Structures are given as C-alpha cells and as structure tokens.
Amino acid sequence: MSMQRIDAYATPTKSNRSERQRAWTRIILALLLLAGIVVWALLINADNLKVNLEGRNTAPSLAHLFGTDWLGRDMFARTLKGLTLSLAVGMLAALSSTGIALFFSLLSSWNKWLDDMVTWVTDLFLSIPHIVTLILLSVAVGGGFKGVVVGLALTHWPRFTRLLRAEVLQVKEAEYVGVSRQLGRSRLWIARHHFLPHLFPHLLVGFLLLLPHAILHEAAITFLGFGFSTDTPAIGVILSESMSYLSTGLWWLAFFPGLALVIMVSIFELLGRSIRRLAETSSG
Amino acid sequence: MHYKQVMLFITGKAVKLATLLIAVSILSFFLISYSPIDPVQLYIGADMTRVSPEQRENIAEYWGLHESKPQQFINWGKAVLHGDFGTSLLYRSPVADVIAERFLASLALMVVAWLLSGVVGFLLGIIAGMRQGTWADHVIKGFCFTLASTPAFWLALLFLMTFSVWLGWFPVGLGTPAGVLAEDVTWVERLRHLVLPALTLSIAGVANVALHTREKLIEVLASEYIRFAKAKGEHGFVLVWRHGLRNISIPAVSLHFASFGELFGGAVLAEQVFSYPGLGQAIVQAGLGGDVPLLLGIVLFSAVFVFVGNVMADLLYQLIDPRMRRSGVQ
Amino acid sequence: MNLISSTRNTPLLEVKNFSLTFHSDRKDRQEPLTQVIRQFDITIREGEIMAVVGASGSGKSLLADAILGILPENATCKGMLHYKGEPLTEKRRKHLCGDQIMLIPQSLNALDPLMKTGKQVQTVMKGKGKKDGQRAVFRKVGLPDHVSNQYPFELSGGMARRVLIATAMVSNAHFIIADEATPGIDPHALGEMVTFIKHLAMEGKGVMFITHDIETALQVADKVAVFYAGETVEIANVEDFSGTGETLRHPYTKALWNSLPQNGFVPLEGHQPLADEKGKGCAFQPRCQRATDICLQKQPESRIVKAGMVRCFHA
Numbered sequence: 001m002s003m004q005r006i007d008a009y010a011t012p013t014k015s016n017r018s019e020r021q022r023a024w025t026r027i028i029l030a031l032l033l034l035a036g037i038v039v040w041a042l043l044i045n046a047d048n049l050k051v052n053l054e055g056r057n058t059a060p061s062l063a064h065l066f067g068t069d070w071l072g073r074d075m076f077a078r079t080l081k082g083l084t085l086s087l088a089v090g091m092l093a094a095l096s097s098t099g100i101a102l103f104f105s106l107l108s109s110w111n112k113w114l115d116d117m118v119t120w121v122t123d124l125f126l127s128i129p130h131i132v133t134l135i136l137l138s139v140a141v142g143g144g145f146k147g148v149v150v151g152l153a154l155t156h157w158p159r160f161t162r163l164l165r166a167e168v169l170q171v172k173e174a175e176y177v178g179v180s181r182q183l184g185r186s187r188l189w190i191a192r193h194h195f196l197p198h199l200f201p202h203l204l205v206g207f208l209l210l211l212p213h214a215i216l217h218e219a220a221i222t223f224l225g226f227g228f229s230t231d232t233p234a235i236g237v238i239l240s241e242s243m244s245y246l247s248t249g250l251w252w253l254a255f256f257p258g259l260a261l262v263i264m265v266s267i268f269e270l271l272g273r274s275i276r277r278l279a280e281t282s283s284g
Numbered sequence: 285m286h287y288k289q290v291m292l293f294i295t296g297k298a299v300k301l302a303t304l305l306i307a308v309s310i311l312s313f314f315l316i317s318y319s320p321i322d323p324v325q326l327y328i329g330a331d332m333t334r335v336s337p338e339q340r341e342n343i344a345e346y347w348g349l350h351e352s353k354p355q356q357f358i359n360w361g362k363a364v365l366h367g368d369f370g371t372s373l374l375y376r377s378p379v380a381d382v383i384a385e386r387f388l389a390s391l392a393l394m395v396v397a398w399l400l401s402g403v404v405g406f407l408l409g410i411i412a413g414m415r416q417g418t419w420a421d422h423v424i425k426g427f428c429f430t431l432a433s434t435p436a437f438w439l440a441l442l443f444l445m446t447f448s449v450w451l452g453w454f455p456v457g458l459g460t461p462a463g464v465l466a467e468d469v470t471w472v473e474r475l476r477h478l479v480l481p482a483l484t485l486s487i488a489g490v491a492n493v494a495l496h497t498r499e500k501l502i503e504v505l506a507s508e509y510i511r512f513a514k515a516k517g518e519h520g521f522v523l524v525w526r527h528g529l530r531n532i533s534i535p536a537v538s539l540h541f542a543s544f545g546e547l548f549g550g551a552v553l554a555e556q557v558f559s560y561p562g563l564g565q566a567i568v569q570a571g572l573g574g575d576v577p578l579l580l581g582i583v584l585f586s587a588v589f590v591f592v593g594n595v596m597a598d599l600l601y602q603l604i605d606p607r608m609r610r611s612g613v614q
Numbered sequence: 615m616n617l618i619s620s621t622r623n624t625p626l627l628e629v630k631n632f633s634l635t636f637h638s639d640r641k642d643r644q645e646p647l648t649q650v651i652r653q654f655d656i657t658i659r660e661g662e663i664m665a666v667v668g669a670s671g672s673g674k675s676l677l678a679d680a681i682l683g684i685l686p687e688n689a690t691c692k693g694m695l696h697y698k699g700e701p702l703t704e705k706r707r708k709h710l711c712g713d714q715i716m717l718i719p720q721s722l723n724a725l726d727p728l729m730k731t732g733k734q735v736q737t738v739m740k741g742k743g744k745k746d747g748q749r750a751v752f753r754k755v756g757l758p759d760h761v762s763n764q765y766p767f768e769l770s771g772g773m774a775r776r777v778l779i780a781t782a783m784v785s786n787a788h789f790i791i792a793d794e795a796t797p798g799i800d801p802h803a804l805g806e807m808v809t810f811i812k813h814l815a816m817e818g819k820g821v822m823f824i825t826h827d828i829e830t831a832l833q834v835a836d837k838v839a840v841f842y843a844g845e846t847v848e849i850a851n852v853e854d855f856s857g858t859g860e861t862l863r864h865p866y867t868k869a870l871w872n873s874l875p876q877n878g879f880v881p882l883e884g885h886q887p888l889a890d891e892k893g894k895g896c897a898f899q900p901r902c903q904r905a906t907d908i909c910l911q912k913q914p915e916s917r918i919v920k921a922g923m924v925r926c927f928h929a
Contacts, residue, residue: 124307126545129545129548129549129590130545130546131553132552132582132583132586135568135571135579136571136583139571140318141319142319216433219437220435220436224553224571225572239438239441242441243441243557246441251449254442254445255445258442262430262434269432508724509724509725513726513737514684515678515684515716515719516711516717516781517738518712519708526726526729527726530729531728607727610765
C-alpha cells in the first residue's frame, strides 16, 4: 500500500537486475551442493555400511569423518545414504502433494459447491496437528516405508491448496478467461490454456518450498518409530538409535547426521526462496 | 460486544466444533478400522502362545469386532457421546483418564514454551524489523531460517547431550525418577524435568513469531501513518511504542494462538526425546502399540486443542481490535 | 504570533539549488545513482501560499519528505535548505518538526488505525489542557466532540480530512506543508480543504501546497511553482494564468494551462522523462516545440523574468 507513494520516479533502492543476479547465484550454488550430496552418496562404497566390529564407537577422524557406531559402521556413509533416502521420499511426497493441491484448486474453480467442499476438506486437514495426521495415516496403512510415504504424500497439500485456490480464482476473474468462455471454450481447455500456464511458477515454487517440510516430517516420523525399519540408514532411524548411546558419550552419533540434515534442508529452503524471488521480480 | 452478538459467536463456534469433531471421528475411525494391524494380536502381545483361539474369539466378540464397520462406528460414537472413550489397551485404564492426566503434564510444558517463544520471538522480530537491513536484522533472520530447517528433536538431542550428559545439570530421560512413586515426586524434581523439553519447544517456536513480527513491523513502518507520525516529530522508540506495537501485536498474538497445532507437534517430539510423560508420548505409544481407543481419543483431543487456539485467535481480534469490536462480530 | 520585524523579511523557507539523489544501499557496489530532484528553488514567506504543481511521478512528494527529514536512508540531499534564515539541520528538525513545521497529509491512511482520533491530535500538543485545546480545534473545523473518542475507521473521508487539518491547527506551526499527492478527492472536500488552508495563511502561516492539479493550485495559492522531472521550471504568480497563457514564462507551464478543458484542451505529447532518461540538456526539450540546439547542449539556469522565476533559454 505504502509503496504507492514512492512512485515510478523514485526507482526501487536495489535494482532488479542485481537482485536477480544474486538469486541466480544462490540457485546455482544450491543446485551444485545438492548434486554433490547425491553423487557422493552414490559413490559410497557399500563396504562402509557393513558391520565392522573391530572399529566400533570410534570418534570422528580422517578415516571416519563422522565417526563409527556401535557396530563399526561408518557414520558419514550412513548419513549420506540417509540424506538421499530423505531426499527421495521428500521429492515423492512433495510431488504428490503438489498434484493434490493442483487438482483441488482446479476443482474449486468449477463451481461454488465444489469450492466450498475443497475449502472444507482443507480446513479439516488443518484442524489436526500435522504430526498426529501422520501417525494416524501410518497406523492406517500399517506403518513401515509405505506408511511414511503415504502419510507424507497425503498431508502436505492443505496450505498449498489455499494458495493455489486463491490464484485460480483470481485468474478466473480475468478478462481473457471471460473472453475464452464466451467463445465457447470448454472448462478443460480453459484450465489447460489459462490456469496451468499461470499456475506453473507457483507450482514450482510451492513444490520446492514443500520439500524441506516433507523431509523434516519424514525424519520426525521415522524418529518416532513409525517409518523405516531399523536397518535402513534413514536420518530419523540413526538419530533414534543414537539416543541409547548418548549417555555413554557417543555424541557424534547424533550431532553430525542431524547437522547434515539441517544443512540439506537449509539448502532447499534457500533454493525455494531464491526461485520465488526470481519469479516475483520477473513478473512485477 | 452485545449480548446477542456473543450468543451468535458462541453458537457459531459450537456448530463448527461439532461438525469438525464428527468429521474427524468418521475419518480417523475408518482409517484405523482398515488398518492391517490386528488389535487382538497386539492386545495379547507376548502372551500369544498361552491364549487359545477361543479366547481370541471372545476378545474379538467383546470388542464387537465382528459387527460391520459402520455399526462399530455407531457403537463407538454412542459411547463417546456418553463420555466413554473406551479403555486404553496399553495403560489398562479409561482413555479419558489417561488423556486428562497426560494432558496436564503436556500443558505445563506447552504453556511455558508458548509464552517463552511468544515473548522472545516478538522481541526478536521487533529488533529485526526496526533495524531492517543491518547486521542485527541479518543475524536474526539467519537464525530464524536456520531454526526453521532444524528438526525439533535434533535440537532436543543437542540439549540433552550438552546439559544433561556433558554438564550434568538436568536428568537424562524419564519424567519420574526410577524407583520413586509418581505421587512422591517433588515439585522441584518435576520442574527439573520440565526445563529442557520446554526450552526445546520454545526455541522451535521462536522462528515463526519472529519472522512474522518482523514482516508486519516493516509493513507498518512503511505505512502512511508512520510517515505522518515521523513528520509530527515522533521518532525512535516512542514512535514504535505508540504506533508500531499497537498495530503489530494483535496479528502476532493471534498468529501465535493459531499455531497450537505446531506446538502440539513439537511437544510430541520433545516429549519423546526427554521421556516426558505427556500426551505426545502417549500418542506415539498408542500408535506404535496399536492402542486404538487411546489413539482415537488423542486425535479428537488434539483437534479440540487446535480449535481452541483458533477461537482464541479470533476472539482476540473481536475483543481488542476496535475495527472488529465496534463494528460487531462477523 | 511572531511580530519581530526582522523575521518579517527573512523568508520562512528558502530552498536553493536543491537536489535529492537515491543511491543503492550497498555502498560497496557502483550502482547508478538516481537523481530525483535537481536544481530546485523555492522561497516561501509568512502568510504566503505556494503551490507546487507537478504531474504524479515528478518527485514532488519526496520534496515534502526532504523538508521534514523523513527520507529513506539511501537518499542524499544537496543544496541550501533554510528555515527562518538558518540551515535546517537534523538537530533543528528534531524540535521544529511537529512543532513549527507541520504536514497535512492527504492520504486518509495517515491516521493510526488503532488510536482514537482525539489522542492522535493531542500528540502534537505540549503542556496542559491538551484535551480542551484539541476539542476546541475540533469544533473550529466542524467536528463534534464525540469524534475524539472514535477510531479512524469510524469516520467518513471528509471527517478524517478535518482531523488531519485539526492536527496542523492545534500545533503552533508557522510553516505547513499540505501534501495532496494522490488524485481523486471529490470537489466538495477539496473546496473545504482550500478554505481551511487559506484560513491558515490568513493567520500568518506559510503554506506549501503540493498538488498534481493546476486548477486546485490556482484556487488556493498566491504563487505557483511548476515542477517538471524533478526541477522547478517556473515560479509564477497566480495572475499570470490567464487568457492563452501569454504571460506565462515556460513552455511546459503554458502547455499545462492550455491542456485544461476551458482553455482549449490541447494535450501535451510525449511523457515525462524517467530519472535515468534525462540527458545533459533541458529536461523538457524532447517535448518542447521551441527547442533549439542550445536546449540540447545545456541546462538552462534560473532567471527572473517579469517578477517570476523561469528556467528556459527562450523565455
């Protein structure tokens, strides 16, 4: 509102160009880092994940950057594997939640009744704490890998749906949509040619911003014991196991894997925010 | 507010809560009832070999597992309406009692954390907003964004390692010390067990409030009325106190009330790490142990909890914001 | 009222060769500076109403901010800015603004939405009897007593505008800036505003009336400063605006005058240059019919022509 006063004449303090340049730098850096994690994890020698009772409980060293656990497994290798697992599950969850959000938002553009239904279901899902919904779904599906994926995939759409719905309703009011409707275009045609192109940047940004949430929730629900079985090197499992060894002073079992997760999630956060900024500066 | 408006407000909210609870119960009941987990199996547990097939049948019969799903739901729903949530399989006592006891413990934790994160977050947000673009702003923003990427349970583990294991200031695990009856636990002892989970939960909640307050303050500081106030010679702290705080505190407090869901979720994780005997720990045990009555009870309870937060957020606007207060309830 | 004879002759506000520049807030980078106001001259005396007319986007609102010292941090001012004969320093502003210098904003959003109007007006008052003083002024501008206890959202647009005027009246301001930067105020409200402002000038206060609308300016002001692309191109007396504008000095002022419906409705082609589009010559030259080579080469200096100021080679 207040920006009206600083009108066209007083150009913004930072020029759009340098803003965009900085966003691009951040995006490329983030993508490189993420690619690094994945490639490194793929290159990990399977031997490192094996039990090696002779090198148990060693503190971090050059040979084992993150130390080893009570079975002598290299924690660095386990952490990297865990990160890629989290990433894969997170991607799957964010992708399907984006799909659900898109479906619901298009549905709500159909008519008033469907719109009300979508709003109601969204509110319903938001009325229970997220973690409770995850537990509920995990129990319903029977826990394990399936439980986590189904739970994460089916619970990350409500806030995103609200956002997309608002966008769709706004486009629906736009003049060119009215023109298309008068020309006798079908709803599907309008959805494909008007809504989707408009929604695409929102979908991308929304997907990227969902990712860190999904990854964190995966770690949390696994940590609580609902997710992966204990032999999977998921970050949640690693951290949950580390709890039995904390009192004996094996701090590295919890410290490094958690830190690695924080770093990866932060990178995604940064990526999402930078792309959002890019989308904002290019459209406005 | 007029008497009539108050009644309208209450009735509206009551209807909303009722429909919400019905929907939540239907949804969760059917989700659970199609679960592949066999409740009888879980109930019997390790005694499996000593229980004959006839006994299993009897248990299933007793729980009404042979009836149709809708019939089971109606039976359960009827009981719930009479205040009977069934018996917890894990705790072998009425679900309502378990929830009440556990919730009191969680409440202490959540109230402390909620207040602390609210106050600290608000202050951080104001500092960052007033000093937008300076190093203080960058530090606070960076801190909040990192915090948002940090799993609460890892934070809890860090605290546990630092303060309990390394420094030895606080006990490791267990809400009640081993070998001591729950009734004999002193207040001091309880408080000692509360500190770390509450700290974890508070820090986890700070980021949201701080970032929101910052955004809002920046928006307010760029407003026409702040420009006019500055033109009238007001500046610095007086300016923010007179015009800033009024305009940012209502949305900030309201947002904080509306975040009861995240608070509950954080409590689940913090309680798990610190073995704090609260509702969060109970729902995890109920979920893992297939304690269906307890699980359903806590799901419903958590929905009420979140609802209360949202109503408080709403009410705050109605009572404090003159634009709502004087123009009537919507 | 201040009747010391020496202050009679010193102008209230004297601005000379004033410029306002925005720079990137990252000092380590060489980003292009944006000059929003340049070569700005104006002098306002007690009891005088000076209108500053410029199209929206000409930077005229920033002028008010510059005088009041409420510019964003990435703005720098150069040139002379005197109040009552002395430089308006940051230190002087601290006790002058809100006391001797007051702003009457036009945006109704200038009232704090969560503070009662009476209280907002009282913030500029000093000493005892604030409440009585405020109510008295409210009555003067035609606001009933109960308005003091109302919040801005409960007021009509006209009432809110009166509250803003009352704010200027309760202060013992000698110099008032009325900022009418936003178009779209209805004629009745505008007429009322004009009356109040004239009233303030009759009490001996100096008024700078910032507007986008030349007609309003002519209704209220004694002198009109025409603002184009961040510069004062002409300062004319109200009487100069007559006929086909032959007594006017600058081609832009003439064009403005002749674009009014009653004066032939002649539109002016082209658009005002953006801050980074300005060349080294006269800012108006691309749209000027009388432009010659010299207008392309040099910026015209300000000159006095027929008891008015103008910045044009051909005047």
